[in-house]
Amino acid sequence: xxxxxxxxxxxxxxxxxxxxxxxxxxxxxxxxxxxxxxxxxxxxxxxxxxxxxxxxxxxxxxxxxxxxxxxxxxxxxxxxxxxxxxxxxxxxxxxxxxxxxxxxxxxxxxxxxxxxxxxxxxxxxxxxxxxxxxxxxxxxxxxxxxxxxxxxxxxxxxxxxxxxxxxxxxxxxxxxxxxxxxxxxxxxxxxxxxxxxxxxxxxxxxxxxxxxxxxxxxxxxxxxxxxxxxxxxxxxxxxxxxxxxxxxxxxxxxxxxxxxxxxxxxxxxxxxxxxxxxxxxxxxxxxxxxxxxxxxxxxxxxxxxxxxxxxxxxxxxxxxxxxxxxxxxxxxxxxxxxxxxxxxxxxxxxxxxxxxxxxxxxxxxxxxxxxxxxxxxxxxxxxxxxxxxxxxxxxxxxxxxxxxxxxxxxxxxxxxxxxxxxxxxxxxxxxxxxxxxxxxxxxxxxxxxxxxxxxxxxxxxxxxxxxxxxxxxxxxxxxxxxxxxxxxxxxxxxxxxxxxxx
Amino acid sequence: xxxxxxxxxxxxxxxxxxxxxxxxxxxxxxxxxxxxxxxxxxx
Numbered sequence: 449x450x451x452x453x454x455x456x457x458x459x460x461x462x463x464x465x466x467x468x469x470x471x472x473x474x475x476x477x478x479x480x481x482x483x484x485x486x487x488x489x490x491x492x493x494x495x496x497x498x499x500x501x502x503x504x505x506x507x508x509x510x511x512x513x514x515x516x517x518x519x520x521x522x523x524x525x526x527x528x529x530x531x532x533x534x535x536x537x538x539x540x541x542x543x544x545x546x547x548x549x550x551x552x553x554x555x556x557x558x559x560x561x562x563x564x565x566x567x568x569x570x571x572x573x574x575x576x577x578x579x580x581x582x583x584x585x586x587x588x589x590x591x592x593x594x595x596x597x598x599x600x601x602x603x604x605x606x607x608x609x610x611x612x613x614x615x616x617x618x619x620x621x622x623x624x625x626x627x628x629x630x631x632x633x634x635x636x637x638x639x640x641x642x643x644x645x646x647x648x649x650x651x652x653x654x655x656x657x658x659x660x661x662x663x664x665x666x667x668x669x670x671x672x673x674x675x676x677x678x679x680x681x682x683x684x685x686x687x688x689x690x691x692x693x694x695x696x697x698x699x700x701x702x703x704x705x706x707x708x709x710x711x712x713x714x715x716x717x718x719x720x721x722x723x724x725x726x727x728x729x730x731x732x733x734x735x736x737x738x739x740x741x742x743x744x745x746x747x748x749x750x751x752x753x754x755x756x757x758x759x760x761x762x763x764x765x766x767x768x769x770x771x772x773x774x775x776x777x778x779x780x781x782x783x784x785x786x787x788x789x790x791x792x793x794x795x796x797x798x799x800x801x802x803x804x805x806x807x808x809x810x811x812x813x814x815x816x817x818x819x820x821x822x823x824x825x826x827x828x829x830x831x832x833x834x835x836x837x838x839x840x841x842x843x844x845x846x847x848x849x850x851x852x853x854x855x856x857x858x859x860x861x862x863x864x865x866x867x868x869x870x871x872x873x874x875x876x877x878x879x880x881x882x883x884x885x886x887x888x889x890x891x892x893x894x895x896x897x898x899x900x901x902x903x904x905x906x907x908x909x910x911x912x913x914x915x916x917x918x919x920x921x922x923x924x925x926x927x928x929x930x931x932x933x934x935x936x937x938x939x940x941x942x943x944x945x946x947x948x949x950x
Numbered sequence: 951x952x953x954x955x956x957x958x959x960x961x962x963x964x965x966x967x968x969x970x971x972x973x974x975x976x977x978x979x980x981x982x983x984x985x986x987x988x989x990x991x992x993x
Contacts, residue, residue, distance in 0.1 A: 667978045705957045763958035770957065778960040808972045818979045821986060889982075 451543050455742065457950050458854060461620075463493035466547035467537035471530045471855055473554060475848065478526035479939050480560070481511045482841075485518030493925035495879075497918050498900055503870030506574065508897040514568045515884025520679070522561045525846050528634065528686050529553070529603045534851075535631035535689065538611035542619040545609035556599030563592030569835040576895065578672065581652070581663040590653035595647070597642045603824070604635040604642075625708065626703050628688025629697075631711035637684045640721060647820045677724035678742035680836065684754075685716055687802065687840040690847050691761045691795060697850055698792040699785065700772075701764035709760050715753035724774065725815030730823050739816040749809055758803055763807030790866045794846025801838025806831055827892045829884045832885030837928075838877040842870065845935055852855055852939060866938055879924025888919035 453464040457693060494502040503511065515795045537544045537747070544550060566588075567573045573585035611632065624632065654660045672887050680859040683694040695701035725742040758843055769781035786792045811829040822828055849866065852858055860866050888913045892899050900920075901908040 601983045630981055712970060755965070755969075758968060762964060763956065763961040766958040778963055781960060803968055804971060808968075808975050812975050812979050813974065815979075818976075821983050823977070842984055843973075948971070 454544075456854060459940050461538055462541040463538055463855070466550070467533050467544040468855060470544065470547065470550045470554065471533050471538075471851070474526045474530040474533070474804040475556075475851060475855075476943070477558060477756045478523050478530065479848075479936055480843075480934065481526065481665065483520035483566070483936045485515050485523055486929055486936070488512075488515035488518060489725050490925065490929040493810055493929075495585035495897065496899070497708060497914075497925075498898075499919065500922065501898070505897045506571070509574045509576065509822060509867065510571060511811050512567060512895070513574060513576050517561075517564055519841075520577060521593075522835070524683055524840065524844075525596075525600055526557065527684065528638075529557070529600070531686055531690065531844075532603060532607040532631055533610075533845070533950065534855075536607050536614065537627050538855075539628050539859075540614035540620045542610055542612070542614035542617065544606065545613040546606050546722065553599045553602035553606065556948055560592045560594070560596030560599060563588050563595065567592065578676070579652070579670075580654070580669050581665050587653055587656040590649055590656055592918065594646070594649050594653060597645045600638065601642045601761060607631070607635050619916075623706075626706060627689045627693045629710055630685055630713050630800045633717055634682045634685035634689065635741075636717050639677055640717075641675050641678040641682060641863070644671055644678065646747075647670050648675065649657050662724050663739055663747045666731055667922075669728060669731060670733070673724045673727040674721060677727055678721055680832075681720040681750075683836060683840045684802075685713060686842045687798065688713075688757050689947070691757070691799065692764070692842045692932060694791050694795040694843070694846050694850075695761055695765050695768070697793065698789050699765050701768040704760055704764050704767060708756055712753040712756035712760075712913065720752075721748050722813070726819065729814075729816055729910040735903055736816065738749070742818075743814050743816045747811065747814060751807075754803075754807060758799070758807075761799060766820045782935055788867050789849075790870050791846040791849040791871040793867075794842045794849070795875070797847065797870055797878075798843040800840060801874065801878060802835055805878065805885075806834030806836075806839050809885060810835060826884045826888030826892045828888070830881045830886075830888055833884060834881040838881055842874060842877070845870065845873070845925065849934075851945045852942055852946075853949060856943055857949045858942050860938065861941045862938060865934060869931055869934045869938065871931075873928055873935065876924045876926070876928030876931050879920055880928055882923060883917045883921035887914045887921070890914050890917075892917075928950055 454460045455465055457459070490510050491503055492508060492515055494500040495508050533550070536542065564573070567586050568589070573579075573589040575583040575585045575589070579585055579589070601636060611624070611628070615779045623629075648668060651660055652663055652668065654714060692701075713881065722742050723746065725734070725739060726747065729739055729743065765785070766781050769784060772784075774781040774784040785796075809827070812818055813827060813831055849860075852860065887910075888894070890913070890916055892910060899910075
């Protein structure tokens with residue numbers, strides 16, 4: 449058992465080498481997939497923008513599938529593995545329990561992700577992220593997803609085992625830090641999520657092999673979304689844990705009420721699977737009453753958790769900045785905040801993007817009665833680009849501005865560019881998300897190669913203001929891709945050429 | 951929430967802006983729905 453460690457010269461935390469290696473490999477892999485997903489993003493964005501309409505039809509759907517997998521599965525879950533190892537081993541000053549299992553988890557995840565990506569690029573899995581039957585991909589696609597999921601479950605198990613080891617070896621005092629608690633909530637939801645995934649992907653894989661004759665489409669949707677939406681709540685829990693961490697790192701903020709914040713994480717665990725029903729609102733198999741109870745009432749218990757964090761995080765930052773002397777009026781603390789620190793600006797963009805663009809729209813679009821004017825329109829896509837991209841991705845980007853100096857021990861090669869990057873990406877994504885929802889309100893569909901329906905037997909036209917909306921989308925997408933590319937290239941350049949820190 | 955140690959009046963205002971935005975978006979969506987999908991006897 450390798451128990452060698454170093455002591456971080458900045459934080460004083462013990463960093464065990466096995467944990468450090470696993471954090472590094474998962475973080476680097478996540479950025480590689482972010483680059484792949486970003487490349488796909490610019491290609492499909494320039495196709496959806498009718499004035500450009502770049503790709504042919506088959507490549508659009510292929511690259512859209514790969515974009516979703518690279519971003520929603522690979523980028524996000526690899527970096528969440530890094531976050532889990534960080535939140536357990538590093539924050540608790542502990543050795544990692546079972547590092548060999550951690551490496552097995554990584555191998556399964558990278559093998560699964562590669563299998564999925566290659567199958568898609570070979571044109572054998574043009575099934576979109578949801579892969580709804582009767583659409584059928586090659587069996588390698590489903591096997592890749594299963595392997596990835598098994599790897600992720602193993603990574604979560606290593607996280608939980610490390611919590612046990614840390615407690616047993618008394619490497620920390622008192623309760624788990626709030627960030628670790630939030631990461632634990634994310635890992636618990638991950639187990640629930642991946643169990644749903646196993647229940648549905650294993651029979652679907654067998655169906656693709658011809659072992660099972662038929663997969664019931666509505667049943668698939670029900671169980672798939674038990675995995676699909678819960679997987680987004682893993683992202684929410686991890687993102688909010690990162691918010692608290694970034695608040696502390698950038699401003700010295702401390703949680704204003706530990707019990708309240710922890711209760712909010714528990715509400716997520718209890719109510720998010722129920723809330724997944726908003727994906728099934730036009731499905732015939734569930735009654736309107738069932739849909740209304742889940743999406744009109746129960747979801748608000750999960751929303752309550754979000755409202756608690758929406759106050760607690762900025763409040764903790766405000767308290768910290770007021771203690772530093774920014775006490776004039778209501779908002780001097782905002783003016784005096786470290787806006788030049790890319791971790792802080794990423795944090796703010798993340799909170800505003802997730803809350804205003806993604807969160808509010810998600811709760812309204814997911815209401816049973818209101819969904820019918822949003823379903824399958826670009827309003828939905830705009831909503832989740834607000835939550836997952838402007839929200840979660842920006843929070844994780846912000847975290848890397850500390851991970852690279854503290855874990856990789858490299859100084860950023862272009863600090864001024866790093867300071868500007870969150871603004872480029874954030875403003876770009878705000879434009880993307882808002883314009884998608886704007887044009888979606890006029891009926892522009894999601895997941896369609898040609899919104900002008902050129903070859904349709906009847907004429908389709910939208911309100912002319914949609915053309916302006918699509919142009920804003922195109923510009924926002926280019927800005928966001930430039931911001932994302934700067935992030936990835938900066939990270940790579942820093943790891944290769946950045947000045948080594950002590 | 952407003953004791954001396956955790957005094958966050960700015961955030962308190964921000965959260966109300968957030969809540970008001972949610973109420974407004976709900977209202978606008980219900981209004982939009984009512985304009986498209988009429989309920990009643992149609993007389």
